[in-house]
Amino acid sequence: MPPQPASLFPSFPSADQQQYQVQIHLAVQRVLGSGCFILGEEVAAFESEFAAFLGVKHVVGVGTGTDAIELMLRALEIGPGDTVIVPSFAPSAVAAGVMRCGAEPVFADVEADTLTLCPKSLDAVLRSAAGLNVKAALAVHLCGHPADWETLQCVADEHGIILLEDCAQAHGARWHGKMAGSLDRAAGFSFYPTKNLAALGDAGAVATNDAYLAERLRLIRQYGWRQRYISETTGVNSRMDELQAAILRAKLPSLHESVHRRRKLAARYDERLNSIEMVAGPKERTGCEHAYHQYLVRSKRRDELVLHLRQAGIPVAVPYPAPLHWQPAYGGTAVLPESDRAATEMVSLPLHPHLSDDAVEFVCDAIERLNHATC
Numbered sequence: 001m002p003p004q005p006a007s008l009f010p011s012f013p014s015a016d017q018q019q020y021q022v023q024i025h026l027a028v029q030r031v032l033g034s035g036c037f038i039l040g041e042e043v044a045a046f047e048s049e050f051a052a053f054l055g056v057k058h059v060v061g062v063g064t065g066t067d068a069i070e071l072m073l074r075a076l077e078i079g080p081g082d083t084v085i086v087p088s089f090a091p092s093a094v095a096a097g098v099m100r101c102g103a104e105p106v107f108a109d110v111e112a113d114t115l116t117l118c119p120k121s122l123d124a125v126l127r128s129a130a131g132l133n134v135k136a137a138l139a140v141h142l143c144g145h146p147a148d149w150e151t152l153q154c155v156a157d158e159h160g161i162i163l164l165e166d167c168a169q170a171h172g173a174r175w176h177g178k179m180a181g182s183l184d185r186a187a188g189f190s191f192y193p194t195k196n197l198a199a200l201g202d203a204g205a206v207a208t209n210d211a212y213l214a215e216r217l218r219l220i221r222q223y224g225w226r227q228r229y230i231s232e233t234t235g236v237n238s239r240m241d242e243l244q245a246a247i248l249r250a251k252l253p254s255l256h257e258s259v260h261r262r263r264k265l266a267a268r269y270d271e272r273l274n275s276i277e278m279v280a281g282p283k284e285r286t287g288c289e290h291a292y293h294q295y296l297v298r299s300k301r302r303d304e305l306v307l308h309l310r311q312a313g314i315p316v317a318v319p320y321p322a323p324l325h326w327q328p329a330y331g332g333t334a335v336l337p338e339s340d341r342a343a344t345e346m347v348s349l350p351l352h353p354h355l356s357d358d359a360v361e362f363v364c365d366a367i368e369r370l371n372h373a374t375c
């Protein structure tokens, strides 16, 4: 009897929690026994362990990945009157984080192959940005694929702006051997429960090699306090809690292994989907290691494919069906053809480290059936 879809496709947060239940139980007991729940020893230990994982000098734990974007911009003294360029095919959090520091997000297009910030589009937006005080661009390593860092860096340098990383989907990705999150000035991370490194609630972090920036981030995350009750600078409340830090510490030692498993499943999808005409799998740029937070395929028949896979009991998702430049809150007049096309063609297939090889075969068989039935 063929395997039943429901058991083939466990949800990632539940399967992850099950996998680490003993370690999570111990971590929670440790925190409960400590009597300290916010910004204590667990947060400090996680910050230094995650910094070692990334190969950076400092990690500052904050409340969420959106806060990480806001705080890294604030720490760089970017705010009202400034503009930050972000890719349009990305989650709302990217624009929200920019707006929370008071700056204005302006959108650029993504590359067709990797769905990451397109250097040509960034250059075009910067050339047409007369009158805007553009301070930075935020390159999102979407789905776990590193953006074209060297080319983006050239464009950023030419225009005198700062290039920042959004690694919310890229824990464990590499760019020419360097971990995503260590490529330049600062990088934001989210540990939302679906991320490659997942908390059991909200949590985020900023990684940097800049000691001054790290110090500013530590002040800003808690009311601008160095000394309790004395606000040295304007700050917010965006603290990582001890329970989330302890849970992240329990999972961090397996992160390389779980990304390896994601890559193995992705390689099998690549192999099978390569010969199926109606879909095109993701591409990995030479020198990059995709962390496969998500496995997105492109299809001109996306909606039909989604319906077919859902009818077969396969949990697929349609990522970012409205690019940011279309959205009422951020809408402008930009023409960004690759973001528009991605919004109508991409579908996310099931992929996480707790998925079996059989699950991938089941999905590919289902796509193959639709492809055959309609060729």
Ligand SMILES: Cc1ncc(COP(=O)(O)O)c(C=O)c1O
Binding pocket: 064, 065, 066, 067, 090, 091, 093, 094, 140, 166, 167, 168, 169, 189, 190, 191, 192, 202, 203, 204
């Ligand atoms: C690329 C990207 N940036 C930022 C965020 C924001 O993270 P959080 O949900 O922790 O605020 C997310 C999370 O969805 C994300 O995927």
